Amino acid sequence: MLLVTLLAVVAVAGATPAVPRAATAMYNPDLFQGDIKGIAGQEPGKERAAILGEQYLWPGGVVPYVFGNSVNSYERSLIISAMDDFHARTCIRFVERTSQSNYIEIVSNDSGCWSYVGTIGGKQRVSLDSNGCMYKGTVIHELMHAIGFYHEHCRNDRDSYVTIHYENVQAGMESQFNKDTYWQYVGEGYNYESIMHYGTYAFSVQWGVAKTIVPTDPNVILTEAYDKLQMAQSDANQINNLYRNQCSF
Numbered sequence: 001m002l003l004v005t006l007l008a009v010v011a012v013a014g015a016t017p018a019v020p021r022a023a024t025a026m027y028n029p030d031l032f033q034g035d036i037k038g039i040a041g042q043e044p045g046k047e048r049a050a051i052l053g054e055q056y057l058w059p060g061g062v063v064p065y066v067f068g069n070s071v072n073s074y075e076r077s078l079i080i081s082a083m084d085d086f087h088a089r090t091c092i093r094f095v096e097r098t099s100q101s102n103y104i105e106i107v108s109n110d111s112g113c114w115s116y117v118g119t120i121g122g123k124q125r126v127s128l129d130s131n132g133c134m135y136k137g138t139v140i141h142e143l144m145h146a147i148g149f150y151h152e153h154c155r156n157d158r159d160s161y162v163t164i165h166y167e168n169v170q171a172g173m174e175s176q177f178n179k180d181t182y183w184q185y186v187g188e189g190y191n192y193e194s195i196m197h198y199g200t201y202a203f204s205v206q207w208g209v210a211k212t213i214v215p216t217d218p219n220v221i222l223t224e225a226y227d228k229l230q231m232a233q234s235d236a237n238q239i240n241n242l243y244r245n246q247c248s249f
């Protein structure tokens, strides 16, 4: 039985490149746009590039956080290095929670990488599964959701920049590529380099073979969030613009 299973796994692996765990952890079939657990004050489908409504932003740009027990010291230092990208380039400040009632709880024992978009009130989780999410780029990506951002490739101007090849998308996953119906422009145009952009095989029927997101510009190669080491400058600019009334610069 074990041998048969092993042979089957080898046969499949030989036929198509394996999907990296870092990708399956982020491209969750049951979550909105792959890694969004919920949206502050909104239903999925009413999403925007950046959340609209000051009440869904973190007051003063300050995001209190706690770590769940499962997050080990290596993971904590990785997550803090991701927070440092925000601290160095934006007005957002992640602070260890003292008694604030609204805060994020970062856990590593849940399944997949996901976050809510914006502040939903009370404790809200950011899931960074030890198995597949412990990459600085993935952490930055999920934290950017938590402060109020959606995905770059779902902006409603994306058709000028990428083509979605629905024939290569897994059956039932087409809605993962729905465009934002209306969204808040926060000062930057479409950027292939955004850390909020998915890679070229997101929800593909055949990883490494069948492309789902293809840049209009043939010279562009999309990079997965987990392969990035920092947010794009346009991401930082948009954060500062979204929080312009919250932060004291």
Ligand SMILES: *[C@@H]1O[C@H](CO)[C@@H](O)[C@H](O)[C@H]1NC(C)=O
Residues within 6 Å of the ligand: 067, 068, 069, 070, 107, 109, 110
């Ligand atoms: C995961 O960690 C959180 C935070 O420490 C805890 O509340 C939860 O019970 C844990 N879940 C499991 C399945 O161990």
Ligand SMILES: [Zn+2]
Residues within 6 Å of the ligand: 035, 036, 141, 145, 151
């Ligand atoms: Zn995401």
